[in-house]
Amino acid sequence: MNEKHVIEELSAYIDGEAPDPARIARHLQVCESCARHHMQLLKLSTHLHAMPMPAPRQEFLTRVMAHVAEEPVPSAGWWNRISFATPAWALGMVVLLVITALTGAWLYGPPSTPEPTQHIAQETIEPVLAPPDPSPMEDVGSYSADTAESVSYDELLAMLAEASVEEAEMSFFYDESDLDDQLEALDEQEIQALREVLSEYLQQSYTENNEG
Amino acid sequence: MHDLDDWELVAQTQAGNTQAFAELVRRYQAPVIHFCQRMVGSAQEAEDLAQESFIRVYRHIGRLAPKAKFSTVLFGIARNLALNALRDARRQGRNSAQSLEEQLVEPAASAETDRRARLKEIESALAKGIARLSPEHREILLLREMQGMEYDEIAKALHCRKGTVRSRLARAREQLRLRLVELGGDWL
Numbered sequence A: 001m002n003e004k005h006v007i008e009e010l011s012a013y014i015d016g017e018a019p020d021p022a023r024i025a026r027h028l029q030v031c032e033s034c035a036r037h038h039m040q041l042l043k044l045s046t047h048l049h050a051m052p053m054p055a056p057r058q059e060f061l062t063r064v065m066a067h068v069a070e071e072p073v074p075s076a077g078w079w080n081r082i083s084f085a086t087p088a089w090a091l092g093m094v095v096l097l098v099i100t101a102l103t104g105a106w107l108y109g110p111p112s113t114p115e116p117t118q119h120i121a122q123e124t125i126e127p128v129l130a131p132p133d134p135s136p137m138e139d140v141g142s143y144s145a146d147t148a149e150s151v152s153y154d155e156l157l158a159m160l161a162e163a164s165v166e167e168a169e170m171s172f173f174y175d176e177s178d179l180d181d182q183l184e185a186l187d188e189q190e191i192q193a194l195r196e197v198l199s200e201y202l203q204q205s206y207t208e209n210n211e212g
Numbered sequence B: 001m002h003d004l005d006d007w008e009l010v011a012q013t014q015a016g017n018t019q020a021f022a023e024l025v026r027r028y029q030a031p032v033i034h035f036c037q038r039m040v041g042s043a044q045e046a047e048d049l050a051q052e053s054f055i056r057v058y059r060h061i062g063r064l065a066p067k068a069k070f071s072t073v074l075f076g077i078a079r080n081l082a083l084n085a086l087r088d089a090r091r092q093g094r095n096s097a098q099s100l101e102e103q104l105v106e107p108a109a110s111a112e113t114d115r116r117a118r119l120k121e122i123e124s125a126l127a128k129g130i131a132r133l134s135p136e137h138r139e140i141l142l143l144r145e146m147q148g149m150e151y152d153e154i155a156k157a158l159h160c161r162k163g164t165v166r167s168r169l170a171r172a173r174e175q176l177r178l179r180l181v182e183l184g185g186d187w188l
Helices: A007-014 A021-030 A032-050 A059-070 A078-083 A088-108 A116-129 A153-169 A179-184 A188-211 B006-014 B018-040 B043-063 B070-091 B096-104 B114-132 B135-146 B151-158 B162-183
Strands: none
Touching (some): A032 B114, A032 B162, A059 B043, B006 B018, B043 B070, B151 B162
8 A cells, every 4th residue: 555544634525625535535445444434434423413402491592582682772883884885804904004003193192293104194094084174183083173172092092993893803704815905906985985984983982972 | 584594684683673683592592502512511501601692692793794604603602602611610620521421421211222222322422522522622523513514614613724624623533533432332
């Protein structure tokens, strides 16, 4: 027997996930040891599938729904609204860029002379918050010209970071394909949608914070 | 309600229909409780973990989008809660998985037919073997073999790569196979 044994590949093979199933099948026809191992894994799988699943107690559903009744009514969040229209993770990257830019601006503070980092921050924040004119860094947190009070960098950062953390919890829905390509694939309309939704989200959070 | 798929029920829940969420619970309560019970051992703790899993899904349902199967989301959360519970149990010096093993290795009732007795014997051996696996091997084996999840789904639920799923599952099966061989039955 010159051929390499395939025991380590058998698990993937029985699941239809082996990269070269034809080679494994050929080997199993000529190697008694691997064939026996294969048969054992198949039996193991059959036994596991056959294990009984006990019926839940009737009170379980009642108990869960009683807890659910105490929870606030769910609604489609800001992220969900855009994630249906565009690749969620790509938008996540945009949010991350905004946060990164904000972090940079917050860490280094508003200087007397403009620096490249702050240009980036302001350029990124500006369309999101949609101020009518380029504003000084201190005013970037304002949501509109009518807003009497500005929101500090800390508050802005906290809001965006909170949104980002919530999304991270659900990160397993995101594709792991090429992020850069997907980010570049966002068209003007999608970017505009992101700006509007983020702006709305920030406005809501700001209002809630003020009311609170 | 029965004919709606999971994500349609999610959308209805997002629109405020709690009956849609109740249908999701009805659909998945048995497999989630079963998964948790195999993970942590105690039936009562498994119910608590399953309940918490559903409540967390409800709490986050506004942000859920159909990027994966709904069951992937649910089992991803249940798995995190189960691992946390195991960690807590270990810190407190409890071995809850062992308690499940002890419960299930009782001999089959003498009145049962041979076939039933044999099935019971196999089930006990498997439960014993599963309970002795590491939590990482146990969860991946349960998700694949009992929940029938594909490698891609498992990778999403466990936050790992598909290649990791392939190799970890192979090790988990091999560990369980060896345990059964050690137990000496003719099940394999």
